[in-house]
Amino acid sequence: MMPSERHHVKAAYEKRYLHWKDKAQPVVTHIQANVRFYPLRGIADIALSLTLTNHSNSRIDKILVGAHPDFTPENIDVEGATLNHYDVYTQQREFDLVNSLLPGQSKQLNVALQVANKNLWTSPTHHVIRKPFSYLRGVPLIPSIGFNRYFTLTDSSLREEAGLPALQYPIASALTASNAEISAEAQTVMVTSQLTAPVGYFTLAPGEKRKQWTEQDGDEHTMTTLYATREPIRAIPAWIATEFTHAHEPAVLADKSVEVNLIAADNEEAKDVHLRAATQTLAWFEQHIAPYPYAQLTFVFAPDLGPSGYALPQVLIFDHLLAMRTTPMEDGFDQRYRRAVHEVAHQWFGHQIGFGLPADSAFLVESLAKYVELVMLEPRGTMNKLVEYEARRYAHYQQGNTTPPVAFINGTETADVYSRATLVFAELRQLVGDKPITDTIRALFERQKSKGKPVAAIDFVRLLLARTNRVHHKRIQQLFLEES
Incomplete structure (x- = not known):
């Protein structure tokens, strides 16, 4: 069609x-x-x-x-x-x-x-x-x-052309218990x-x-x-x-071992990079957020199907060329490790929270995964390389952007969801440290579990403000809620 x-x-x-x-x-x-x-x-x-x-x-x-x-x-x-x-x-x-x-x-x-x-x-x-x-x-x-809702037109011009009324979804920063359609x-x-x-x-x-x-x-x-x-x-x-080759490796964590399946991992060095990223990211979540809830996690290094990486429950799909045939940059920044961390993070952000609210932004899915990238790259000494990379990407986007400014959590453009997210969380970490951020993320999971309803991006901001010193509130509100 x-x-x-x-x-x-x-x-x-x-x-x-x-x-x-x-x-x-x-x-x-x-x-x-x-x-x-x-x-x-x-x-x-x-x-x-x-x-x-x-x-x-x-x-x-x-x-x-x-x-x-x-x-x-x-x-x-x-x-x-x-x-x-x-x-x-x-x-x-x-x-x-x-x-x-x-x-x-x-x-x-x-x-x-x-x-x-x-x-x-x-x-x-x-x-x-x-x-x-x-x-x-x-x-x-x-x-x-x-x-x-996902069967309907979302483009405003196409809706007008079809004689359909404009959508009345609230923006992400304005979502409340009364107006959030589940x-x-x-x-x-x-x-x-x-x-x-x-x-x-x-x-x-x-x-x-x-x-x-x-x-x-x-x-x-x-x-x-x-x-x-x-x-x-x-x-x-x-x-x-x-028919591709497959291997099974244990990711040994503090409380349990997760079986990591690797399909078409035909480069030993690259396989080790992805296994290391899986083990370290699973361990970080277990220590700071919540344990991985499943017994297996599978990496599929597929033929070129489009996305560089894509996460499904318990299954991560990676472009074979980018995952198995590339090497780190000369400065040590390894996109393979970064990408693997990001996709593993979606087992929490995207598959446990971040879905079920059509009006919400992708903040709880993609932007929180960018935060995890920062945390995991820091001990490798390449966090600043990621920040520099995303800063260049965001500056390039802004040069050609003619749309009105939006608050970070309302952003729908790739540049907001990924690059701007990296810059916001890099500054937030310097401002308040990681503990208030991880405490806030845990509170999001607890709130969704206790209420039995999806949490939203604005809930993150409200919970973060409740867990940080008032002296930082103005800057936090500027970072997340101010149109810029």
Whole structure:
């Protein structure tokens, strides 16, 4: 689907289904996935069974189920429901329940679909099925339930062109308990995955390996592996099957050992750099923030799929060229180590906090990860090199920037989220030290756990002010909240 057509679909979706926004809908609490890879044929067959649970205080009689227009399911059915309407253009299905879904009750939604390689692909970085390497990200393969804000247009000019009203989201610095809209994305899920691939392939899914067996599939000898999570994770599972080499190394921490899997780590020196970054970052979080909650962490050094690094729950994907074929700069600044630290940090920032509030900025995800970079590079003697690097990048951005100034936590541009974040946290560390910052981050996790609702960027600022001397408050407010 071309971008222009995608815009039309999104506009039609909002016009036809906005009235579902305030209707009580169940949320996905458990994903059971059966994924069968056929790498030589470039396809994968996927069967999903989603547990839908009514967490509202209202009875539910109708359920809206949406599929991504580029991944048309072969079948979708809801337990104890009849299909009332199927909108082919927007891929929305309205189901009527035979018996109301009462608060606390659950239903199963079953989906069957096939994913195939295409020459023109909508999401080339997240769906590829090839002989040496296959990777499928659960989003957008997993159907959405109820009205989905992420299916709508956000560009103001495109909205005006489509006859849609301007969005009324508050800016990040103005979010409050009363105006912060919480999306279904905030719900974490348990995941069980059964992956089948030809014998000789290494498969990977969220959670721990529970069982493995071989079977004959026609002329092909296959291996099936069952994975299951011990605790809920953010609902963006990934399923991988690869012939690339894989190694297992322990990251020994104070309280436990984490198994680090390294796929396609074919350069020993580079592998050691990434393993060292993983071990040291996991240890820092264990000491200062919270222990890593899982037993495994996997580094996948993939073919060039787009991003230099990308984090999913328990899985980190890196561009193979940048991770395995580059070397440190002459001054000792190693982008491989920095990038690995950043992506490991997303196991906390982005997958434990920082999601579920569509109006919030990327501060809790990307900017806090930049803070961790500073902390981890300092003992290596290259923290100042990072600051200098980001200062140059931010200065270059400002030279060509014609947009009005924004407060740091309201920034959406890459330069604000990454480069400006580095400069802000470098100054903040000099101003108040690390303890108030790490105390604030721990308080964020505690607040989200106790309230059961996502925390926001503005919560960080408020909690930081409560943990620092008043003499620093003016400068802290300037750094985070003043438009500049």
